[in-house]
Amino acid sequence: MALIEIRDLKIHYPIRSGFWNRVTDHVLAVDGVNFDIEEGETYGLIGESGSGKSTIGKAIVGLEPVTSGHIFYKGEDITKASNRKRLKYNKDVQMIFQDSLSSLNPRKRIEDIIAEPIRNFSNLTPTEERKRVQELLDIVGMPSDAMYKYPHEFSGGQRQRIGVARAVATNPKLIIADEPVSALDLSVQAQVLNFMKRIQQEYNISYLFISHDLGVVKHMCKEMSIMHRGRFVEIGSKADIYNDPRHIYTKRLLSAIPDVKPADREANREHRKAIEAEFRDEENRYYDQNGRVYDLQQISQSHWAALPELKKDGEA
Amino acid sequence: MEKPEDLLLDIQHLHTAFRVGDDFYDAVDDVNLTLRKDEILAIVGESGSGKSTLATSIIGLHNPLNTKVTGDILYNNLNLVGLNEPIYNRIRGNDIGMIFQDPLAALNPLMRIGDQIAETLVYHTKMTKEQRDARVLELLAQVGIPNPQRTFRQYPHELSGGMRQRIVIAIAIACKPPIIIADEPTTALDVTIQAQILDLLRDIQKETHSGIILITHDLGVVAETADRVAVMYAGQMVELGTAQDVFAHPTHPYTRSLLRSMPQADADDDELHVIQGVVPSLKNMQMTGCRFAERIPWVPETAHEATPTMHEVGPDHFVQCTCYKTFHFQDEDATQSEG
Amino acid sequence: MWKTILRRFLVMIPQLILLSVLVFVLAKMMPGDPFTGMITPQTDPKQLDALRAAAGLNDPWWTQYFRWVGNLFQGDLGNSYAYRRPVTGLIGDRAVNTFWLALFTLVISYAISIPLGVIAGRFEDSNRDKAIQVYTFILLAVPSFVFLLFSLLIFGYILDWFPTSGYVSLNVDAGTPAYWLSRFQHILLPGLTAGLLSTSGTIQYLRAGVIDNTNEDFVRTARSKGVPERVVFSKHILRNSLLPIAAFMGNSITGLLGGSIYVETIFSYQGMGQLFISSIGTRDYSVITALTLLFGFLTLLGNLLSDIIMSIVDPRIRVE
Numbered sequence: 001m002a003l004i005e006i007r008d009l010k011i012h013y014p015i016r017s018g019f020w021n022r023v024t025d026h027v028l029a030v031d032g033v034n035f036d037i038e039e040g041e042t043y044g045l046i047g048e049s050g051s052g053k054s055t056i057g058k059a060i061v062g063l064e065p066v067t068s069g070h071i072f073y074k075g076e077d078i079t080k081a082s083n084r085k086r087l088k089y090n091k092d093v094q095m096i097f098q099d100s101l102s103s104l105n106p107r108k109r110i111e112d113i114i115a116e117p118i119r120n121f122s123n124l125t126p127t128e129e130r131k132r133v134q135e136l137l138d139i140v141g142m143p144s145d146a147m148y149k150y151p152h153e154f155s156g157g158q159r160q161r162i163g164v165a166r167a168v169a170t171n172p173k174l175i176i177a178d179e180p181v182s183a184l185d186l187s188v189q190a191q192v193l194n195f196m197k198r199i200q201q202e203y204n205i206s207y208l209f210i211s212h213d214l215g216v217v218k219h220m221c222k223e224m225s226i227m228h229r230g231r232f233v234e235i236g237s238k239a240d241i242y243n244d245p246r247h248i249y250t251k252r253l254l255s256a257i258p259d260v261k262p263a264d265r266e267a268n269r270e271h272r273k274a275i276e277a278e279f280r281d282e283e284n285r286y287y288d289q290n291g292r293v294y295d296l297q298q299i300s301q302s303h304w305a306a307l308p309e310l311k312k313d314g315e316a
Numbered sequence: 317m318e319k320p321e322d323l324l325l326d327i328q329h330l331h332t333a334f335r336v337g338d339d340f341y342d343a344v345d346d347v348n349l350t351l352r353k354d355e356i357l358a359i360v361g362e363s364g365s366g367k368s369t370l371a372t373s374i375i376g377l378h379n380p381l382n383t384k385v386t387g388d389i390l391y392n393n394l395n396l397v398g399l400n401e402p403i404y405n406r407i408r409g410n411d412i413g414m415i416f417q418d419p420l421a422a423l424n425p426l427m428r429i430g431d432q433i434a435e436t437l438v439y440h441t442k443m444t445k446e447q448r449d450a451r452v453l454e455l456l457a458q459v460g461i462p463n464p465q466r467t468f469r470q471y472p473h474e475l476s477g478g479m480r481q482r483i484v485i486a487i488a489i490a491c492k493p494p495i496i497i498a499d500e501p502t503t504a505l506d507v508t509i510q511a512q513i514l515d516l517l518r519d520i521q522k523e524t525h526s527g528i529i530l531i532t533h534d535l536g537v538v539a540e541t542a543d544r545v546a547v548m549y550a551g552q553m554v555e556l557g558t559a560q561d562v563f564a565h566p567t568h569p570y571t572r573s574l575l576r577s578m579p580q581a582d583a584d585d586d587e588l589h590v591i592q593g594v595v596p597s598l599k600n601m602q603m604t605g606c607r608f609a610e611r612i613p614w615v616p617e618t619a620h621e622a623t624p625t626m627h628e629v630g631p632d633h634f635v636q637c638t639c640y641k642t643f644h645f646q647d648e649d650a651t652q653s654e655g
Numbered sequence: 656m657w658k659t660i661l662r663r664f665l666v667m668i669p670q671l672i673l674l675s676v677l678v679f680v681l682a683k684m685m686p687g688d689p690f691t692g693m694i695t696p697q698t699d700p701k702q703l704d705a706l707r708a709a710a711g712l713n714d715p716w717w718t719q720y721f722r723w724v725g726n727l728f729q730g731d732l733g734n735s736y737a738y739r740r741p742v743t744g745l746i747g748d749r750a751v752n753t754f755w756l757a758l759f760t761l762v763i764s765y766a767i768s769i770p771l772g773v774i775a776g777r778f779e780d781s782n783r784d785k786a787i788q789v790y791t792f793i794l795l796a797v798p799s800f801v802f803l804l805f806s807l808l809i810f811g812y813i814l815d816w817f818p819t820s821g822y823v824s825l826n827v828d829a830g831t832p833a834y835w836l837s838r839f840q841h842i843l844l845p846g847l848t849a850g851l852l853s854t855s856g857t858i859q860y861l862r863a864g865v866i867d868n869t870n871e872d873f874v875r876t877a878r879s880k881g882v883p884e885r886v887v888f889s890k891h892i893l894r895n896s897l898l899p900i901a902a903f904m905g906n907s908i909t910g911l912l913g914g915s916i917y918v919e920t921i922f923s924y925q926g927m928g929q930l931f932i933s934s935i936g937t938r939d940y941s942v943i944t945a946l947t948l949l950f951g952f953l954t955l956l957g958n959l960l961s962d963i964i965m966s967i968v969d970p971r972i973r974v975e
Contacts (some may be wrong), residue, residue, distance in 0.1 A: 081344055158594075185363055185533060186533070187574060190578075190590050194587050219579035220529060253508060258534070268540065269515070270539075272515075409880035409882075421873065422873055425969075435880055436881070
C-alpha cells in the first residue's frame with residue numbers, strides 16, 4: 001500500500017456571473033487525477049503555470065477544499081476531518097514553499113519559526129525544544145547561532161534551507177515541495193536539492209515534488225506525471241517520460257527544455273519547430289471537443305498516457 | 317581582431333558603483349566588453365554578479381543620486397557615460413531597445429497596447445498618427461500577435477504572459493534599433509513560451525542584423541541562443557568566449573563549477589556539485605585578488621594572480637586570473653583537470 | 656456595466672431597510688420626546704398626554720415605524736417639532752446650502768492637495784517634501800475645531816474680512832446678483848478653512864502613489880523608450896497615482912454632502928450638519944431619523960459612486 005493514494009481528485013471553483021451573480025460555470029482546476037506516492041520516494045508533478053499542479057499540493061496538505069474524490073493516507077480517507085485528526089495527519093505532512101522570504105514570518109526569529117510546528121504537535125520543555133531546533137539547523141547545514149536571527153538576514157538559499165528545517169521539524173512522512181528551488185540560483189539550487197535528498201535517505205521521507213523544471217524533476221524523481229488543463233496527460237517512470245513520451249503535450253514540454261550543448265542548437269530548434277507544428281495540427285486529436293484531456297490508457301507496466309485511442313505503433 | 321564597422325558597442329573599464337550608507341561600492345568592476353553587429357552576446361551570472369547593473373548602465377537608467385558610473389561606453393564615437401539626458405533620450409528607444417524581465421510590470425496597466433508601442437515612435441520619428449498606427453500593427457504582426465487589430469486596443473491585463481512579452485519586444489524593436497538589451501526576457505515565462513520568445517528574438521536578430529545583449533542566469537537559454545558568452549561573477553567578467561567554446565571547454569573555475577552544479581540531463585541522480593561558500597555581498601567584496609579564490613580554498617594562493625587580468629586561452633576566448641591553469645575539482649586528480 | 660449598477664442599487668434596498676429600523680428604534684430609545692421641552696410647572700399632564708396620543712406617540716413602535724415608512728414613500732418625513740414645518744422642505748433648503756459649501760470645499764481641497772502631493776512625491780526627501788510633510792502632520796495633529804475657531808476669530812472677527820455667520824445677508828433680495836454674491840461671501844471662509852483641513856489625506860495618498868509608481872517597471876520601460884522625463888512623469892507616474900484619489904472621490908463627495916457638523920456649527924452656516932446637531936439638542940427626532948437615514952444612503956451611494964469612477968478610470972476593474 002502506498003503512503004498516499006489520490007483517487008479521482010476534483011477541485012472545481014465556481015464562476016459567478018449574470019445579473020443575480022449565480023454560479024454559471026466551474027473552473028476545473030483539478031479534474032479527476034489518480035496517483036500514488038510510495039514511502040520514501042519522490043513523486044514528480046510537472047506542469048506549466050495554471051495547470052493545477054500547485055492546487056493538488058495544497059489539497060493534500062488540506063489548504064484547499066476538495067470538491068470530490070479521495071485522498072487516502074495509510075489507507076484512510078483524509079478528506080474527512082475526523083480521520084485527519086486521529087492520524088495526526090497535519091503533523092505527518094508538511095510543506096515547503098517556493099518563495100522562502102514571504103513564507104517565513106519576518107518578525108519572528110528563526111528559532112521560533114522552526115519551533116512553531118514542534119510546539120503545535122508535541123510538548124517539549126524550552127531546553128528540549130532548543131536542542132531540537134539546533135539539531136534541525138545542523139541537519140540542513142546551518143550554524144546554530146542562526147536561531148537568533150531573522151529571515152531577512154539570510155540569503156535565498158539559506159532561507160530555503162530554513163524552510164526545509166521547519167518542514168522536517170515534526171518528523172513528517174511526506175513533504176509537499178512546491179517549486180522549492182525555482183527562485184534560487186543554480187549553485188544554491190544544487191545545495192538545497194542535495195539536502196532534500198540527504199534528509200530523505202536519513203529519515204525515509206516521501207516528497208511530492210511540484211515543478212515546471214523538467215531538468216530538476218528528472219534529477220529528483222523516479223515516478224512522475226505531466227499535468228495540463230487540470231488533468232494528467234502522461235504518467236510514467238523517468239525513462240518512460242524522457243525517452244518515450246507519448247502525448248503531444250509531453251513532447252512539446254520536453255522539446256522546449258534548453259540544452260547546454262550549443263552544437264546541437266540548430267537540431268534542437270528544428271525538432272522543436274516540428275513538434276510545435278505537430279501540436280498545432282494534432283492538438284484537436286489529443287483533446288476532446290471541450291479541450292479536455294482524454295482518460296489515461298496503459299502503455300506499459302509503469303507508463304500511462306492520455307491518448308485518443310490506443311495506438312500500437314506508439315509513434316505519432 | 318574585430319572589424320571596426322562591425323563594432324556596435326565598445327565598453328572599456330566600466331565601473332558602476334552603488335551607494336550603501338555613505339560609501340560607494342562597485343557592482344560592476346572594470347568590465348571590458350564589445351558588442352558586434354549580428355550577434356547575440358549573453359551575459360550570464362547568478363544574482364549579485366552585476367549582470368543587470370551592466371545592462372542598465374548601458375542604457376543609463378540608474379538613479380544618479382546613488383549610482384556612479386565611470387569608464388567608457390562607446391557607441392558611434394559617442395561616449396554614453398555621462399551623456400546629458402536630452403541626447404541620451406534620443407538614443408534610448410531609437411538606438412538601444414530594452415526588453416525587461418516581468419512583462420506585466422513592464423507595461424503601463426492604464427494604457428492601451430497600441431499607444432504604448434506607438435509612444436516610442438512619437439519621440440524618434442516624424443510619423444503621423446496614421447503612419448504610427450500602421451507601423452504598430454506591422455510590429456504586432458512581426459512579434460507573432462495573432463490578431464493585431466484587436467490587440468492594438470487591448471490593455472496589458474487582457475493578454476497572457478507570453479503575449480505581453482511579445483508586446484514588450486515590439487516596443488523595443490519599434491525603431492529598429494541596432495542594439496537590443498534583453499534583461500532576463502524569459503525568466504517569468506513557462507518553458508514552452510520561453511522557447512517561442514527565444515526563437516522570436518533570434519528571428520528578429522537575423523532580420524534586423526542588430527546586436528543583442530541577452531542577460532540571463534539560465535545556462536540553457538545561453539547555450540540555445542547566444543553567439544558569444546560573458547560569464548560574470550561578483551561584479552567582474554571571469555570568462556568570455558563563443559558559446560561553443562565556453563560550453564565545450566569551460567575554463568574559469570567558476571564557469572566549470574556552475575556547469576557542474578546543473579542537474580545534467582544525462583547524468584545519474586547522484587549528488588549535485590555544490591560551490592562552497594556564498595556569493596559575496598556588495599559590502600563584503602574583497603577588492604584585490606581573485607574574487608573566486610575563497611570559493612575554491614583548496615587551490616593554493618600562488619595559483620592566483622595578485623591583480624587578475626584577462627588571458628587569451630584561444631581565439632576569441634578569454635579567462636580572468638591564472639588559477640584556471642592548475643584548477644581541479646576536489647574529487648578530481650590534479651593531472652586530469654582539463655575538462 | 657449598467658446591470659452591475661442596477662444590481663448594486665438592489666443590494667442597497669435591504670441595507671437601507673435595516674438602517675431605517677435601527678435608526679427608528681434608536682431614536683425612540685432616546686430619553687424624552689418633542690413635548691418634554693414644552694413642560695413648564697403650569698403644564699397639565701393630561702394635555703401633554705393628549706398631544707402625545709394625537710401625534711401617535713403612544714402606539715407600539717412597529718406601528719409607528721410602518722406609518723413612518725409609509726409616509727416616507729410619499730415624500731413625507733413628518734414635521735419638525737422645533738421648526739414647525741415639514742422635514743422634507745426643511746432638509747431640502749439645508750441641502751442646497753450644504754451643496755454649495757461642499758462643492759467649494761471640494762474644489763479648494765483638490766486645488767491645494769494635488770499640487771502639494773505631486774511636489775512631495777516627485778521631490779521625495781527634499782526640503783519641499785519635508786515642509787509639506789510637516790504641514791500635513793500639523794493638520795492631522797491639531798483638532799479641526801481649533802483651526803475653525805481660530806480662522807473664524809482671526810479672519811472673521813479681528814480682520815473682519817468675511818461674514819461670521821449665516822449663509823446669506825439678511826438685507827439682500829433673493830435672486831438678485833447681490834444675493835448670490837452674498838451667498839458666495841458666506842461660503843468663502845468656511846469653505847477655505849474646511850478645504851484646507853481636508854487636504855492631508857489626499858496629499859499623503861498622492862505622495863505615496865507618486866513615489867511607488869516612480870519605481871514601477873513600466874516607468875523604466877517608458878524611460879527606456881527615450882520618453883522625456885517630463886512626459887514620463889505626467890503620462891505614466893501622475894496618471895497612475897491619481898487612481899486612488901479618483902476612487903476615493905465618490906466617498907469624499909457624499910461625505911461632504913452630508914455637511915460638516917464642525918464647520919457648519921462653528922460658522923453658524925445653515926446646512927445639514929448644523930441642522931443635525933440642533934435637532935439632537937431639541938430632540939426633534941423626525942429630523943434626526945430623516946437625516947441619519949439620508950447620511951446612511953449617501954454613504955452607500957458614495958461607495959457605489961467610487962466603484963463606478965474606479966471602473967471608468969481603471970481598465971483592470973472594468974465590469975462586464
